[in-house]
Amino acid sequence: MTKACARLLKGLRYSFRILAAHRLRTALSISGLILGVATVIVMAAVGAGAEHRVVEQVRAMGTNLLIVTAAPAPLVAGRARQVASMTTLRPADADAIVEEAVRAVAAAAAVIRPVVAHWQGRNVPTTILGTSRAGLGIRNLHPRSGRLFDEVEERERRRVVLLGPSLAHALFGSDDPVGREIRLGGVPMDVIGVLEPRGTDVSGGDLDHVVVIPLETAMRRVLNVSYVHALYVQARSSADLPALEVEVRGILDRRHARRAGTPEPYLIQNQVVLLRTERGATRALSRLIVATATLALLVGGIGVLATMLLSVRERVREIGLRRAVGARERDIHLQFLLESGLLATMGGAAGVTVGVVVAGAAALLGPWDLVLSFSAALLGLVVSAGVGLLAGVVPAVRAGKLQPIEALKGG
């Protein structure tokens, strides 16, 4: 065993010297592999980054969440109605769900509308989110400075507002907005707090460019509507979501009787399903990466094959000499397989290095989420070595077939 290892090591050392002696050729022949493996590393980092972001966002929302949204309004006589969505959902629906649904831990109604925020001549279009204190809890909203609105403010429809950090910056720059008065669509509102940053949503929208105000304030004093756009329903755990969905659907159907054949006036979105869908999308990306990488590695393998064939041809005398001093056919096979494997593994290692450097630089310098994956690096190395061994088969067999006498004559 040790003897075999020592032999392998000696063979490798010699192979390494041969490769080192032909630096340019070695570099060229493995450039395909380097590119291929580097691509795999970078793309895998991009893919993992995308998936990571999706998971983080959904998790930030809570994976134990059902979101009931008003369905888009149907066309009447081929035209859209004035309201974009159905106006069926009411704040009382949220109360009913909390009371009746066994698996609901909390529920909150929400109105969501575009609005323009004004402060000292600055007009910034943003999104209004009106919800209850329960809604703040379900959506994981916490103040970075100032405070959240309290029960009294909620009940008395006070004009108080929480700013998302992006909007706060857009309106106030680096000044502290707490205690100032802004206007939302003409209604003066007191800024009582700035929210913690939450990043972007799944589709890339800025979750921090928002104003959050009490639900009743939004409905009665700002938007003047009697319906809400969404209900957030929280389950104990994500495992309860399917059953909770059935419960919620039953409660809503009972509360909003509709004629048979008309479509449901709301959509129920299950966070777990959403997560699965988004993950599915990143999986598709991963599959594309694998396909691209396979192609690149194939091309890389051809590069190695060409070099090894050339190498066998150049080293006919060496092969003959080795046969003359006692090398068996399989010793020659092993030598060229080792060399090919070593060549490709060097390519793979260089590719991993390049990939890690590029992905690392991109993560540091750019706005991208990149997650370096150890398994991708390992896979790149292993596959390179495999490609090398495979590409070495034909040259090795060719070298082994050389008769010592022919080989010594120089082919």
Add this chain to the structure above:
Amino acid sequence: MIETERLAKSYRKNNILIHVLTDITFEVSRGEFIAIMGPSGSGKSTLLHLLGFLDRPDAGTYRFEGKDLSSADDNALAAVRNSRIGFVFQQFHLLDRISALDNVMLPLLYLEADDPEGEARAARALQAVGLADRGSHFPAELSGGEQQRVAIARALINDPVLILADEPTGNLDDKSGADVLERLGRFRDSGRTIVLVTHDRKVAERADRILVLDSGRIT
């Protein structure tokens, strides 16, 4: 040591059968130093290749150390070449990427059994050819004579019973050539059999006996 009987070898070249060797019958005893002489194309090298199991005869028998190895497989022949026979070539055939010492140690790579003494033996072999201080040099850093002496050390590393030398002085100047021959001759004194191929009568005269080949026959 060597007994051949009616050995024959022919090649097909451009569809013409060329009889390189015909009816080669001779014997070499253990410890003998013989020279095979003849003009180029007379089949001397081919005969040497047959004797060294680098090639197989078309007809006739060849007994090496009393054994007929005509039915032995390639691996068995490789083992015989590795441990019983040492080769010295006109072109030296050193690997130019590794040191003189590593070149000498090359046959150890293909040894059947483990050999922890290998490196020490290689050093001794280099010493025996007068190159004790050149072990770390690469072939390109050595003179022709020195390279051939490295090749001789390589031929000796596994302590062979037979040394086959194909024009060992062909690429050397007279002085280096004489030196190489003198060293080869010394190994005969330690009981090894030496078969040397040359077209040079002065070289052949160093041997105990001269076999003359002409047009593939012993004359």
